[in-house]
Amino acid sequence: xxxxxxRPRSESSRCAxxxxxxxxxxxxxxxxxxxxxxxxEANVGKQTIYRWWPSKAAVVLEALRENARVEIETPDCGxxxxxxxxxxxxxxxVARRRRGIDQVLRAMMAEAQYDVEFAKEFxxxxxxxxxxxxxxxxxxxxxxxxxxxxxxxxxLVDAAFGVMWYRLLxxxxxxxxxxxxxxxxxxxxxxx
Amino acid sequence: xxxxxxRPRSESSRCAxxxxxxxxxxxxxxxxxxxxxxxxEANVGKQTIYRWWPSKAAVVLEALRENARVEIETPDCGxxxxxxxxxxxxxxxVARRRRGIDQVLRAMMAEAQYDVEFAKEFxxxxxxxxxxxxxxxxxxxxxxxxxxxxxxxxxLVDAAFGVMWYRLLxxxxxxxxxxxxxxxxxxxxxxx
Amino acid sequence: xxxxxxRPRSESSRCAxxxxxxxxxxxxxxxxxxxxxxxxEANVGKQTIYRWWPSKAAVVLEALRENARVEIETPDCGxxxxxxxxxxxxxxxVARRRRGIDQVLRAMMAEAQYDVEFAKEFxxxxxxxxxxxxxxxxxxxxxxxxxxxxxxxxxLVDAAFGVMWYRLLxxxxxxxxxxxxxxxxxxxxxxx
Amino acid sequence: xxxxxxRPRSESSRCAxxxxxxxxxxxxxxxxxxxxxxxxEANVGKQTIYRWWPSKAAVVLEALRENARVEIETPDCGxxxxxxxxxxxxxxxVARRRRGIDQVLRAMMAEAQYDVEFAKEFxxxxxxxxxxxxxxxxxxxxxxxxxxxxxxxxxLVDAAFGVMWYRLLxxxxxxxxxxxxxxxxxxxxxxx
DNA sequence: ATCTAAACGAGACGGTACGTCAGGTCTTGGT
DNA sequence: ACCAAGACCTGACGTACCGTCTCGTTTAGAT
Numbered sequence: 015x016x017x018x019x020x021r022p023r024s025e026s027s028r029c030a031x032x033x034x035x036x037x038x039x040x041x042x043x044x045x046x047x048x049x050x051x052x053x054x055e056a057n058v059g060k061q062t063i064y065r066w067w068p069s070k071a072a073v074v075l076e077a078l079r080e081n082a083r084v085e086i087e088t089p090d091c092g093x094x095x096x097x098x099x100x101x102x103x104x105x106x107x108v109a110r111r112r113r114g115i116d117q118v119l120r121a122m123m124a125e126a127q128y129d130v131e132f133a134k135e136f137x138x139x140x141x142x143x144x145x146x147x148x149x150x151x152x153x154x155x156x157x158x159x160x161x162x163x164x165x166x167x168x169x170l171v172d173a174a175f176g177v178m179w180y181r182l183l184x185x186x187x188x189x190x191x192x193x194x195x196x197x198x199x200x201x202x203x204x205x206x
Numbered sequence: 207x208x209x210x211x212x213r214p215r216s217e218s219s220r221c222a223x224x225x226x227x228x229x230x231x232x233x234x235x236x237x238x239x240x241x242x243x244x245x246x247e248a249n250v251g252k253q254t255i256y257r258w259w260p261s262k263a264a265v266v267l268e269a270l271r272e273n274a275r276v277e278i279e280t281p282d283c284g285x286x287x288x289x290x291x292x293x294x295x296x297x298x299x300v301a302r303r304r305r306g307i308d309q310v311l312r313a314m315m316a317e318a319q320y321d322v323e324f325a326k327e328f329x330x331x332x333x334x335x336x337x338x339x340x341x342x343x344x345x346x347x348x349x350x351x352x353x354x355x356x357x358x359x360x361x362l363v364d365a366a367f368g369v370m371w372y373r374l375l376x377x378x379x380x381x382x383x384x385x386x387x388x389x390x391x392x393x394x395x396x397x398x
Numbered sequence: 399x400x401x402x403x404x405r406p407r408s409e410s411s412r413c414a415x416x417x418x419x420x421x422x423x424x425x426x427x428x429x430x431x432x433x434x435x436x437x438x439e440a441n442v443g444k445q446t447i448y449r450w451w452p453s454k455a456a457v458v459l460e461a462l463r464e465n466a467r468v469e470i471e472t473p474d475c476g477x478x479x480x481x482x483x484x485x486x487x488x489x490x491x492v493a494r495r496r497r498g499i500d501q502v503l504r505a506m507m508a509e510a511q512y513d514v515e516f517a518k519e520f521x522x523x524x525x526x527x528x529x530x531x532x533x534x535x536x537x538x539x540x541x542x543x544x545x546x547x548x549x550x551x552x553x554l555v556d557a558a559f560g561v562m563w564y565r566l567l568x569x570x571x572x573x574x575x576x577x578x579x580x581x582x583x584x585x586x587x588x589x590x
Numbered sequence: 591x592x593x594x595x596x597r598p599r600s601e602s603s604r605c606a607x608x609x610x611x612x613x614x615x616x617x618x619x620x621x622x623x624x625x626x627x628x629x630x631e632a633n634v635g636k637q638t639i640y641r642w643w644p645s646k647a648a649v650v651l652e653a654l655r656e657n658a659r660v661e662i663e664t665p666d667c668g669x670x671x672x673x674x675x676x677x678x679x680x681x682x683x684v685a686r687r688r689r690g691i692d693q694v695l696r697a698m699m700a701e702a703q704y705d706v707e708f709a710k711e712f713x714x715x716x717x718x719x720x721x722x723x724x725x726x727x728x729x730x731x732x733x734x735x736x737x738x739x740x741x742x743x744x745x746l747v748d749a750a751f752g753v754m755w756y757r758l759l760x761x762x763x764x765x766x767x768x769x770x771x772x773x774x775x776x777x778x779x780x781x782x
Numbered sequence: 783a784t785c786t787a788a789a790c791g792a793g794a795c796g797g798t799a800c801g802t803c804a805g806g807t808c809t810t811g812g813t
Numbered sequence: 814a815c816c817a818a819g820a821c822c823t824g825a826c827g828t829a830c831c832g833t834c835t836c837g838t839t840t841a842g843a844t
Contacts, residue, residue, distance in 0.1 A: 044320075048829080124315070125316070127316040172369045179372050179375065180368035193361075196358060212809085212810065212820065253820095253822080443817045525762065553772050557752060559756055560748075560754070561749050564748055564751055577745075595791075598835075625826075635798095637797090638794075
């Protein structure tokens, strides 16, 4: 057993940092916030942040994960198309539930373009889990016989998330219930 | 005609700035380059850059446009699916033709998340023109009777570019001839 | 005769420059004004200033000379002490007559510390002429027999102007009628 | 006692800045030196200079004070005139002892004309202390009965420093042992 | 009850890049 | 040849953050 010598990590500081980071990112915008700003606002030494996180993006990403603990449910709605629509609605709802989250998500994706290490974390905790869920839904459809042998799950998954991210990042369209329905139809048709 | 008083803008400086900016961005990476660096390398005063462009991103974007003057052709290949495949192959080829362009494009999209003014320029000169071409191809398909009355062109366009950007930004898949073919099939099927 | 070819120098521009320079220096303070500022305010090209003057200080110095054309009179008041008092009162009056002149004079002296070329001009047009007048007064006193053979005119002159500049630059005392009288007494006593 | 929180100010950086500033000012000339130059030469961040001093002039002034810690002695030489001559010789020696100091002193006086805040510091640490010493010497003379009741100490002090500064700034004469003797005689005579 | 060790807040540190400002030069068309 | 206009190169400015460091203090387990 690795005996823990010395003062243990302060949970209150950890929470203060995460809460402050996410709050500032949502209200002032991700680019505007600084490590100094987070430290000052959270009544925390800057070193305490750098001791546990490598970058501003890493802090915000963990804050985002902490905040979005509510798992996305994937109940069996009986058919592929309804399963898909339910999933998309759940996914899109997250961004709309709390103001500013969409902007923070966009910043995370942007940050992943500049920081290779962060990109790995981002894929691991944001991109991949959501992809896995959608693959599961398609697999369930295959079991039901709704997904044909020539279907291309990877392309369908990329198309679905692609539309979402594209509209989010390039600001070319709404992300709402209408889109959820349209995507469900497109993927269901593409699965045949 | 308003007679141009004073010393006219130096075309050689303008070109030196654009060429240097794109060269540095491609070789060293967009984040690594600085206004000071561009100015020094282009033998130009920093003020001369700030006089004509508001930000590093704006310079690189214009350099990108200047560089990519070659228009994307959209010949009539006879059928919707072949038209689409041709277009996607042309589009994907741009990024592969010159090293580092993909990385610069990703940086532009990232920058658009941080800078609202730049986002407008980016949509105007990068996003929208390419969307227009794809819409044209679908319209041609409608004239041929290949696009049904219930088809949703906007969704199809978003799906195509969405997959491309999603794979580019989230690094979840290749962008190649195989994808061009798959997307052509998906969109053709979705158009019925 | 050297025929003057080409467009002759614009007297109106020259005056506009000098007037603007002195006006701005007196109102905004010498350090605050810029060549660009003078040019803009005088509706004049910057090159037109640089064509005729080597520096901001040179412009202001000429403006000062143009402005202070009124010669200092040195009437024979009958005795050395009264001659001196009259001279000092005349000299001190210049600075008080128009607001801001003292500040411009201080700036000229300051500029002379930084710019060797300007220092020559400054001595030639500001320092030396005033010294010459005071030397003349002392010489007149010698003719009258008021200045003894052991008197040291140079020291006395330096003492008089020294007090004036010292109080002006180091802000350690008033420059007024009282000082004029005191200096006159000191110099008269020192001349014996 | 207010406990010193946070990292304490680095004495080594402080010294490096002051030494570098004075060295550069003396060798290259005050105007030529820049904050960037001092920072680079002293291996110090520019912010570290700005954290503790408001301007280049303030740094050089403190460096000058640090450098000139050697107090000017005012031994009782027995008579007012000899006391004065000793003081003037001591004062004039400072400037001659180390090359370039005179030029830095002139720059400080010049800077005081442009920067009101700096002028206060300059008077407080350069002008006033020296005036106080001379006033003391005159007071000692009064105790001895050498200074008459009608003498004007302020005028005499201004005359002495006035000559010195005037010759320094306007470059109209030497500052040497001869001047020290002449000033001593003038002030002694003026004190009667 | 001390001792050791790590985390803590605070804040100064060396650095890099920023965007601005002014200086002095150059290049137009027009007088 | 001179002029107004204004773009040009240069170089210093003062600021903002970065990520690191060095204080004194706090909090635990080990001695």
